[in-house]
Amino acid sequence: MSDKHTVTVTVTVNGQVYTGDCEPRMTLADFLRHECGLTGTHLGCEHGVCGACTVLLDDVAARSCLTFAVQADGARITTVEGLAEGEQLNTLQKSFQEHHGLQCGFCTSGMLMCATELLRENPNPTETEVREGISGVLCRCTGYDSIVKSVMAAAGDQRDAVSEAGSAR
Amino acid sequence: MKPPPFEYRSAHDSTETVELLTEYGDDAKILAGGQSLVPLMNFRMARPSVLIDINQTQDMTGIREDDGHLVIGAMARQRVLERDPTAGVAVPLLPAALAHTGHTTNRNRGTFGGSLAHADPAAELPALLVAMGGELTVKGPSGTRIVPAEDFFLAPLTTTLAYNEILVSARLPRLPSGTGTAVEELARRHGDFAIVSVMAAVHLDSNGRADLVRLAAGGVDSTPIRLHEAESVLSGGTLDETSIDAAATAAADASHPVDDVHGTASYRRDMVRVLVARAIRSAIANR
Ligand SMILES: Cc1cc2nc3c(=O)[nH]c(=O)nc-3n(C[C@H](O)[C@H](O)[C@H](O)COP(=O)(O)OP(=O)(O)OC[C@H]3O[C@@H](n4cnc5c(N)ncnc54)[C@H](O)[C@@H]3O)c2cc1C
Ligand code: FES
Numbered sequence: 413m414s415d416k417h418t419v420t421v422t423v424t425v426n427g428q429v430y431t432g433d434c435e436p437r438m439t440l441a442d443f444l445r446h447e448c449g450l451t452g453t454h455l456g457c458e459h460g461v462c463g464a465c466t467v468l469l470d471d472v473a474a475r476s477c478l479t480f481a482v483q484a485d486g487a488r489i490t491t492v493e494g495l496a497e498g499e500q501l502n503t504l505q506k507s508f509q510e511h512h513g514l515q516c517g518f519c520t521s522g523m524l525m526c527a528t529e530l531l532r533e534n535p536n537p538t539e540t541e542v543r544e545g546i547s548g549v550l551c552r553c554t555g556y557d558s559i560v561k562s563v564m565a566a567a568g569d570q571r572d573a574v575s576e577a578g579s580a581r
Numbered sequence: 582m583k584p585p586p587f588e589y590r591s592a593h594d595s596t597e598t599v600e601l602l603t604e605y606g607d608d609a610k611i612l613a614g615g616q617s618l619v620p621l622m623n624f625r626m627a628r629p630s631v632l633i634d635i636n637q638t639q640d641m642t643g644i645r646e647d648d649g650h651l652v653i654g655a656m657a658r659q660r661v662l663e664r665d666p667t668a669g670v671a672v673p674l675l676p677a678a679l680a681h682t683g684h685t686t687n688r689n690r691g692t693f694g695g696s697l698a699h700a701d702p703a704a705e706l707p708a709l710l711v712a713m714g715g716e717l718t719v720k721g722p723s724g725t726r727i728v729p730a731e732d733f734f735l736a737p738l739t740t741t742l743a744y745n746e747i748l749v750s751a752r753l754p755r756l757p758s759g760t761g762t763a764v765e766e767l768a769r770r771h772g773d774f775a776i777v778s779v780m781a782a783v784h785l786d787s788n789g790r791a792d793l794v795r796l797a798a799g800g801v802d803s804t805p806i807r808l809h810e811a812e813s814v815l816s817g818g819t820l821d822e823t824s825i826d827a828a829a830t831a832a833a834d835a836s837h838p839v840d841d842v843h844g845t846a847s848y849r850r851d852m853v854r855v856l857v858a859r860a861i862r863s864a865i866a867n868r
């Protein structure tokens with residue numbers, strides 16, 4: 413920590429280390445967007461209601477507008493930029509593309525990060541569980557139906573991939 | 582909306598937190614999960630000049646059983662508590678109430694103690710503590726004191742905590758096996774704050790008479806309220822439609838809600854009547 417008014421923060425985002433100086437009041441969301449240049453994390457409300465800013469903080473989904481960057485010092489963060497495998501969209505992202513899980517795309521990074529945690533913890537969710545799982549992220553475009561379909565389909569694709577890998581062995 | 586500037590300190594344990602609170606005085610605030618405090622700061626409804634972050638402390642996270650009680654550390658994350666097998670068996674109201682407490686992402690960060698210290702009159706955990714007759718352990722410069730839940734909450738966002746005191750844990754009596762519990766909540770949307778919430782626990786003796794009745798409501802007064810009159814209507818009796826109706830009416834009479842954008846006072850009072858009856862019936866069915 414430098415002085416009372418600035419702090420030095422080091423975070424590992426999507427496997428890459430970033431260090432920056434900021435005021436303690438800088439949110440993790442602003443740090444990711446302004447210091448790391450990762451603008452995939454969106455800010456809708458900046459008071460914890462819309463979920464657009466959701467990232468994985470040490471693997472746990474968290475609203476980056478309600479966490480200060482200084483609190484994430486030393487942490488491992490995954491943002492939407494970290495989901496694709498190289499140039500290839502991952503299963504969940506592909507599913508959003510195929511099932512029209514986005515229109516304007518503003519909520520999408522939050523939806524994807526939230527759904528990533530959901531599917532990791534519950535690979536066979538019911539539709540109700542998906543709806544509850546993503547209830548913390550607001551979408552003003554889709555009416556949620558296509559998002560729920562995308563997440564359900566991604567769960568199915570993940571299951572298929574697992575059983576194919578199993579039978580290939 | 583960005584929060585106003587503040588000085589940041591990270592405390593190593595509850596003792597250092599109390600020392601820092603004492604050093605900085607009234608202008609300092611504890612930062613736990615940040616799910617309530619940071620929005621308040623962004624709205625400039627709170628302007629602490631110092632934040633004392635307790636996320637790195639290790640001495641307030643435990644969830645354990647102790648002599649017929651469940652003891653929950655203030656820094657237990659709500660999501661961890663929701664899925665803790667010991668807690669779910671000792672007090673089945675806990676997972677049920679937490680399922681209504683915001684969204685998963687809020688519960689990932691939000692803490693048990695933060696919700697209690699924040700003291701929103703519509704919040705689930707404070708109502709649960711009041712229903713269960715829980716006790717809160719508060720640490721200050723001269724040691725710890727125990728505060729019964731009904732004395733802890735004073736007004737909306739106001740508790741008995743002094744500026745240099747920290748909530749370290751709370752104790753809930755373990756419910757005897759065979760106790761039926763229910764949480765009934767009316768909210769606009771899943772995860773929203775309750776318009777009215779009701780917590781109920783009921784145990785029947787071998788003759789079918791109620792030997793344990795716990796009822797509390799949130800969102801209907803400036804603090805969560807224990808529904809003592811409704812409990813007395815039911816205690817010692819067999820629970821039939823007549824006594825359940827009488828208890829629901831007593832609960833509605835004990836409520837003092839106000840009008841706001843989410844509903845009028847009279848609507849809320851009506852909902853207390855409906856939800857108390859529903860909660861008692863489902864608690865009996867859930868035994
Ligand atoms: C979108 C959204 C929806 C929500 N919905 C609900 C809901 O339906 N029901 C509900 O109950 N809550 C809801 N919440 C609030 C959430 O549950 C918070 O987690 C909780 O109110 C505060 O816990 P926290 O750990 O985040 O505390 P913080 O926000 O960090 O702190 C809250 C207050 O408590 C003080 N404090 C924290 N810990 C301690 C301690 N150990 N000792 C003394 N003081 C302490 C702080 O100084 C601050 O004044 C919601 C929040 C959001 C953003
Ligand atoms: S920007 Fe963080 S929840 Fe809306």
Ligand code: FES
Nearest residue numbers: 515519551552553
């Ligand atoms: S796609 Fe536009 S807000 Fe969800």
